[in-house]
Amino acid sequence: MMWDHLLQILTACLGSLGFGMFFHIERKKLPIAALSGGLTWGLYLFCGLFTDQIFLVNLIASFFAAAFAEFMAHLFKAPATIFTISAVVPLVPGGTLYYTMRAIVERREADVVHYGVLTGLTAGALAFGLLLFTGIYHFVCRLRKE
Amino acid sequence: MEIRTADLQNMDGEGAEAQNEKILTIALDVGEQILMCGGEVSRVEDTIQRICAGYGAGRTDVFAITSSIVVTMHRGGGCVTQTRRINGSETDFSRMEALNALSRRICSERPDTETVQQELKIISVGNRQGVFPGLSGYLLGSGSFAVFFGGSVRDGICAMLCGILIFFMDRRVRRIWDSRLLYAMLCSFLAGVCALIFDRMGLCRDVDKVMIGDIMLLIPGIALTNALRDLFMGDTISGLLRLLEALLQAAAIACGFALAIYLGGVFA
Structure with missing residues (x-):
């Protein structure tokens, strides 16, 4: 169990690093991209210990990813999107999308609904988490200015 | 915003009209490139607005969607509009960052349009990944x-x-x-x-x-x-x-x- 989780975190790091290169992130920022992916997935697994609500867990993880990215953007004086994208890559529901498609091909209706809903929930939670952070962050910035 | 007449005439004594067109063109060039390398629409609109304001525009109206940008800029009593059709995109964050840095510099240093155009060319061509x-x-x-x-x-x-x-x-x-x-x-x-x-x-x-x-x-x-x-x-x-x-x-x-x-x- 423990070993499994460690392997997942490690591959999340490597995957985020890969996607960082995929999207041409500058070389000196690549370690941050890798770190952010690993941290996001680590938090996801940690939250998974307490609840099995997929939506909530994804929401928390993507909220954290957005916050971490914003912090790094301040450190490096770069647009936050650069860090956000590589941080949330491990949360992208590629697996469930594949199983949905496979279930459609093999005419397993119950599985289509099951995996389809999972895919939608995960994608929705991911986007909502990012938005929630952006919304709160902008609000706080404005509040400070006034 | 007050209109600085000295600025209007300072580039080779060009007419205000021609200069307005030039400024709007580079603002759109930057916006276009940001959109093409995967920037959000709000970022594009914000950047164009800032560049125009940096060159002394009184009011700028920008409307951008993923495939088109429309800008009207009021500057020095004149008013120009340009539109741009955007084709294709490929996410490239190093380019986006370079563009971001360039637009910040435009706002703070206000280099002349030729310099900006040259830098844009370097950004769009250079740094091809091996x-x-x-x-x-x-x-x-x-x-x-x-x-x-x-x-x-x-x-x-x-x-x-x-x-x-x-x-x-x-x-x-x-x-x-x-x-x-x-x-x-x-x-x-x-x-x-x-x-x-x-x-x-x-x-x-x-x-x-x-x-x-x-x-x-x-x-x-x-x-x-x-x-x-x-x-x-x-x-x-x-x-x-x-x-x-x-x-x-x-x-x-x-x-x-x-x-x-x-x-x-x-x-x-």
């Missing part, structure tokens, strides 16, 4: 996500081999292929066939994981995220455009893999 760093991104992405979703190391290596195929498709075929949807379908179909061949040869343990690793490379996750973000921020049209594009692309990818699996079933 084969090796590009390829290693694909390899790492596909391989590690195959393992991430529960595959063995062997599955990861198979996913990497399919990733090489996708890399060369992206590099060679993508530019000469008109329809993006058909391209996504073709790509995922070929990757799916490749994975099934590896499976038949007994190279991988779980062919599902190999395909998932490669799906992660093709999936429009960023487009989808950007789409929802645009929608929630009130850029409804761009959001809907991007959302539809992303969903269609996801469907095309699913179709491509499904086709490969069907064929695999037929020839089993």
